[in-house]
Amino acid sequence: MSIAMKELIRRPGRFVSVGGALTMLVVLLVVLGGFLDGLELNSTGPYRAHEGRLLVFSDGSELLIQRSKVDAGQAEQLTSSDGVAAVGALNQIESTAGAGQGEIVDIVLFGYDLPTDAIPSPPVDGGVIVDEALADRNDVAVGDTLLIGAESEPVAVAGIVGDLSQGSPTVWLSTQRWREIVQSGNPAALPPEGTDQALVVEPSAGTEISDLAASLGGLDGIAVVTPDEAIKALPVVQQQSSTFEGIIGVTFVVTLLVVALFFTLITLERVHLYAVLKALGARTGNLMAGISAQAVGVSLVALILGLGLSLAFVGLLPADLPVRLVPARLLQTAVGVVMSALLGSLFTLRRVLHVDPAEAIG
Amino acid sequence: MPALQLDNVRKVYRTGDQQVVALNDVSLTVQNDEMMILVGPSGSGKTTLLTVAGALLRPTSGGVRVGGADITDLDDKRLAGFRREEVGFVFQSVNLVPFLTAKENLLVVRQFGGSRIDTQARKRADQLLDELGLGGRGSSLPSQLSGGEKQRVAIGRALMNDPSLVLVDEPTSALDSALGQQVMDLLRREIKGRGVSAIVVTHDDRVLDYGDRTVRIVDGALETGAQ
Ligand SMILES: Nc1ncnc2c1ncn2[C@@H]1O[C@H](COP(=O)(O)OP(=O)(O)OP(=O)(O)O)[C@@H](O)[C@H]1O
Ligand SMILES: [Mg+2]
Numbered sequence: 120m121s122i123a124m125k126e127l128i129r130r131p132g133r134f135v136s137v138g139g140a141l142t143m144l145v146v147l148l149v150v151l152g153g154f155l156d157g158l159e160l161n162s163t164g165p166y167r168a169h170e171g172r173l174l175v176f177s178d179g180s181e182l183l184i185q186r187s188k189v190d191a192g193q194a195e196q197l198t199s200s201d202g203v204a205a206v207g208a209l210n211q212i213e214s215t216a217g218a219g220q221g222e223i224v225d226i227v228l229f230g231y232d233l234p235t236d237a238i239p240s241p242p243v244d245g246g247v248i249v250d251e252a253l254a255d256r257n258d259v260a261v262g263d264t265l266l267i268g269a270e271s272e273p274v275a276v277a278g279i280v281g282d283l284s285q286g287s288p289t290v291w292l293s294t295q296r297w298r299e300i301v302q303s304g305n306p307a308a309l310p311p312e313g314t315d316q317a318l319v320v321e322p323s324a325g326t327e328i329s330d331l332a333a334s335l336g337g338l339d340g341i342a343v344v345t346p347d348e349a350i351k352a353l354p355v356v357q358q359q360s361s362t363f364e365g366i367i368g369v370t371f372v373v374t375l376l377v378v379a380l381f382f383t384l385i386t387l388e389r390v391h392l393y394a395v396l397k398a399l400g401a402r403t404g405n406l407m408a409g410i411s412a413q414a415v416g417v418s419l420v421a422l423i424l425g426l427g428l429s430l431a432f433v434g435l436l437p438a439d440l441p442v443r444l445v446p447a448r449l450l451q452t453a454v455g456v457v458m459s460a461l462l463g464s465l466f467t468l469r470r471v472l473h474v475d476p477a478e479a480i481g
Numbered sequence: 482m483p484a485l486q487l488d489n490v491r492k493v494y495r496t497g498d499q500q501v502v503a504l505n506d507v508s509l510t511v512q513n514d515e516m517m518i519l520v521g522p523s524g525s526g527k528t529t530l531l532t533v534a535g536a537l538l539r540p541t542s543g544g545v546r547v548g549g550a551d552i553t554d555l556d557d558k559r560l561a562g563f564r565r566e567e568v569g570f571v572f573q574s575v576n577l578v579p580f581l582t583a584k585e586n587l588l589v590v591r592q593f594g595g596s597r598i599d600t601q602a603r604k605r606a607d608q609l610l611d612e613l614g615l616g617g618r619g620s621s622l623p624s625q626l627s628g629g630e631k632q633r634v635a636i637g638r639a640l641m642n643d644p645s646l647v648l649v650d651e652p653t654s655a656l657d658s659a660l661g662q663q664v665m666d667l668l669r670r671e672i673k674g675r676g677v678s679a680i681v682v683t684h685d686d687r688v689l690d691y692g693d694r695t696v697r698i699v700d701g702a703l704e705t706g707a708q
Contacts, residue, residue: 122592399638
């Protein structure tokens with residue numbers, strides 16, 4: 120074990136200040152990342168419900184479903200293309216649902232044709248599937264009746280699926296029933312007969328989703344994208360991620376500066392020790408490796424403590440706050456913190472370089 | 482081949498417009514297996530001579546050869562390697578690493594420049610500590626050692642890498658006379674036993690008898706007849 124690691128283990132008190140600061144920064148990074156992911160997940164449920172499928176929008180819609188209009192001819196073209204198992208409609212409208220004791224909540228009402236891994240086939244009897252966001256928060260159970268829209272169309276709840284929020288909870292029913300409800304409540308918003316807002320393409324077995332997207336991309340008048348691509352095009356997602364990523368980036372810079380400051384100060388204290396080690400034959404590189412090892416060591420401990428604290432903190436938050444800890448984000452935070460610490464530790468190079476071994480003697 | 486050869490070495494310190502000639506045309510040869518005592522008044526250039534001989538400072542002019550190799554023009558990296566392989570320092574202020582045990586302080590010199598701490602290195606450290614009468618203190622921290630024990634650990638560290646030249650700056654100044662004699666005894670035994678050459682700087686007259694030869698330095702110049 121190197122001298123630097125022995126110091127870290129035998130004199131942990133010296134590193135408490137930087138370790139504590141890094142732990143707090145880790146908590147901040149994890150919680151910020153959790154909010155970013157939570158907000159994104161909270162506004163993209165219907166897209167993620169179509170994982171493994173392709174979504175089709177009209178050209179010029181900028182991949183936004185409420186601006187898109189796809190006609191039957193285009194649907195027919197897709198259906199007859201290679202690698203396509205089925206094509207279904209996907210339409211949405213912002214609406215309301217009255218549940219139980221007359222309380223009314225905002226929902227997004229989806230009309231659809233094809234089942235996915237997350238949603239079963241649309242009920243044929245005109246019933247609805249509701250997501251957990253509505254079921255849990257408003258005490259809706261299978262068999263209850265919801266009153267949808269301005270005209271309070273009654274629908275029976277036939278099933279409950281996981282949280283598919285798109286800002287508001289979502290309610291899913293057959294395309295035909297969707298058209299009936301929109302017709303009666305808000306006829307101006309109804310796409311003309313034979314057109315839909317968007318289409319869902321189910322690939323045939325053994326077809327790679329990316330290959331299919333590429334081969335269908337040539338068709339005129341439409342854009343064929345994966346759910347992920349559609350999510351990235353959502354203005355709400357773009358705004359949230361640029362805001363949060365800005366804050367997260369600044370936090371990484373702060374982390375780097377904290378480490379740089381701490382080790383620069385500690386290097387001042389160690390000038391004599393470093394002079395002695397240089398006199399004994401240590402090179403600047405040996406000493407820098409020690410400093411970087413300490414910075415990485417401290418940041419790893421801070422990561423463990425910070426993750427633990429974040430889990431506890433997130434557990435204390437009210438359940439309806441949209442915070443989600445996603446493994447990929449946690450990994451990114453961990454790598455970012457270690458890299459910031461490593462880079463920060465390199466700020467001592469100039470001072471270590473200037474330590475004169477001759478100062479050790481006399 | 483002599484262990485150390487200084488040829489017309491000058492060392493001038495510049496601070497602002499002031500110049501201090503710390504070494505003035507010093508020529509000196511230390512033979513293999515020779516223990517040379519260097520004495521002189523305060524500020525006469527003793528420490529400066531050690532730092533130049535031990536490749537810690539480059540001379541302003543003149544040549545330095547250690548074990549026949551000219552080190553005058555080596556770069557910093559090479560000098561560090563040279564110090565690690567060929568030179569053992571015992572500093573006046575001891576300078577042990579405070580958070581390492583006695584044994585680890587000996588092993589420090591094996592952490593740099595690609596050398597490893599292997600079983601052989603550990604054995605050597607144990608053996609040196611034994612010879613220095615510190616057999617039981619290998620796992621003590623410097624703060625748990627007496628002044629004399631610390632001096633002995635520093636001597637062990639200087640010998641750890643089998644140097645060809647050992648440079649010792651005032652080993653007894655911080656010790657009472659009994660302890661001082663004991664440390665000098667040990668130093669002479671270790672150095673002579675290994676066939677190593679040494680320069681020992683001192684103010685202490687009682688130390689003179691331990692050397693093979695005594696050289697006086699005054700105002701940066703060796704007294705004539707010293708070589
Ligand atoms: N880094 C330095 N910068 C400027 N002048 C220095 C420096 N180091 C030493 N000197 C000067 O060089 C001269 C020789 O110093 P040196 O330390 O070699 O003396 P010394 O014989 O070891 O003295 P002492 O017995 O007091 O330790 C002194 O006049 C000292 O002031
Ligand atoms: Mg001196």
